Amino acid sequence: xxxxxxxxxxxxxxxxxxxxxxxxxxxxxxxxxxxxxxxxxxxxxxxxxxxxxxxxxxxxxxxxxxxxxxxxxxxxxxxxxxxxxxxxxxxxxxxxxxxxxxxxxxxxxxxxxxxxxxxxxxxxxxxxxxxxxxxxxxxxxxxxxxxxxxxxxxxxxxxxxxxxxxx
Amino acid sequence: xxxxxxxxxxxxxxxxxxxxxxxxxxxxxxxxxxxxxxxxxxxxxxxxxxxxxxxxxxxxxxxxxxxxxxxxxxxxxxxxxxxxxxxxxxxxxxxxxxxxxxxxxxxxxxxxxxxxxxxxxxxxxxxxxxxxxxxxxxxxxxxxxxxxxxxxxxxxxxxxxxxxxxxxxxxxxxxxxxxxxxxxxxx
Numbered sequence: 001x002x003x004x005x006x007x008x009x010x011x012x013x014x015x016x017x018x019x020x021x022x023x024x025x026x027x028x029x030x031x032x033x034x035x036x037x038x039x040x041x042x043x044x045x046x047x048x049x050x051x052x053x054x055x056x057x058x059x060x061x062x063x064x065x066x067x068x069x070x071x072x073x074x075x076x077x078x079x080x081x082x083x084x085x086x087x088x089x090x091x092x093x094x095x096x097x098x099x100x101x102x103x104x105x106x107x108x109x110x111x112x113x114x115x116x117x118x119x120x121x122x123x124x125x126x127x128x129x130x131x132x133x134x135x136x137x138x139x140x141x142x143x144x145x146x147x148x149x150x151x152x153x154x155x156x157x158x159x160x161x162x163x164x165x166x167x
Numbered sequence: 168x169x170x171x172x173x174x175x176x177x178x179x180x181x182x183x184x185x186x187x188x189x190x191x192x193x194x195x196x197x198x199x200x201x202x203x204x205x206x207x208x209x210x211x212x213x214x215x216x217x218x219x220x221x222x223x224x225x226x227x228x229x230x231x232x233x234x235x236x237x238x239x240x241x242x243x244x245x246x247x248x249x250x251x252x253x254x255x256x257x258x259x260x261x262x263x264x265x266x267x268x269x270x271x272x273x274x275x276x277x278x279x280x281x282x283x284x285x286x287x288x289x290x291x292x293x294x295x296x297x298x299x300x301x302x303x304x305x306x307x308x309x310x311x312x313x314x315x316x317x318x319x320x321x322x323x324x325x326x327x328x329x330x331x332x333x334x335x336x337x338x339x340x341x342x343x344x345x346x347x348x349x350x351x352x353x354x
Contacts, residue, residue, distance in 0.1 A: 043228075043232070043323060044231075044232060044235050044236070045231060045232075045235040083227075085227035085228075086227075087226045087227055087228045089228075089321070089322070089323075090278060090279060090280060091279055091321055092279050092280060092283055099283075099319065102283065110283075111283070111284045111285075114280060114283030114284045115280070115283075115284050117283075118279065118280040118283075123226075123228040125227040125228045125230075125231045127231065129254060130252070132252075132255050132256050132257055133254045133255055133256045134251065134252030134253065134254055134255035135217060135234075135252050135253040135254050136235075136252065137230070137231025137232070137234050137235050138231070139228045139231050139232055139235075139323070
């Protein structure tokens with residue numbers, strides 16, 4: 001009897017299933033179908049934002065805006081954008097601490113970790129001109145699938161959008 | 168006989184550090200004799216042109232990253248009076264302007280994961296032809312430069328390494344003096 005009462009009230013299998021369902025729900029909630037700002041990493045080239053800064057990229061009226069958690073937002077006019085292109089990036093996750101950990105793992109274990117500790121990202125390259133006509137190239141790193149959505153929004157003809165709004 | 172050998176070995180060990188010091192002194196002397204003054208007397212301005220991918224299918228992020236890194240690295244060299252972006256209207260009025268044209272000749276896309284797993288493979292390699300031209304089209308400097316990432320860092324780090332190599336090459340090259348400005352009174 002004592003042994004029976006010591007059992008866990010929730011079975012581990014159910015816990016796993018519930019965790020899986022919750023994880024899937026969260027993933028769908030964060031899926032690129034959302035219209036909100038996309039969390040991105042600014043790799044380089046957008047205004048005065050430092051390289052590898054994290055923030056949110058969104059389209060506000062007629063501007064593309066990058067907002068960091070702290071500090072003012074940087075924005076460029078959509079009309080100044082010359083070209084938008086997509087790319088793919090396969091990166092090791094964990095940064096320097098993970099790299100050090102991999103190197104310190106004995107018996108070649110770091111290589112095995114390296115085999116699984118990578119993630120695919122999208123890159124969004126935005127070419128735009130400043131007020132003097134100088135060309136800028138900004139590169140952002142986004143979660144897979146999000147770059148296409150932003151590109152679609154950016155390349156959508158503004159004239160058509162305004163026409164629809166008037167009707 | 169053994170004593171002679173020992174004495175000989177000691178003599179070599181005594182002479183070796185002195186010789187090395189001399190060697191280093193010579194090399195540092197050679198470095199300091201680079202004609203830095205020439206840069207200050209007649210300095211050009213430079214306009215970085217958009218990267219030409221040539222016949223290579225280059226990821227657009229790489230082209231943009233090379234361009235932006237070139238602007239940063241050239242500004243760091245302090246060799247040029249001003250560094251302009253492609254299409255900048257302020258550059259059109261200058262008489263002492265050079266245009267940096269970069270054409271990609273070879274691009275080997277690497278993989279950070281392959282580098283992490285195998286160490287020896289997965290390198291990202293870039294090979295470009297860099298030309299400094301006058302607005303009239305005269306080539307002042309032409310070099311073929313590489314930028315690679317072999318061990319640590321993401322693939323885009325190759326663009327940073329490339330830009331640094333281009334800037335280093337230009338920094339250590341001797342450029343002709345810019346032609347003096349034509350006075351307006353002569354017109």
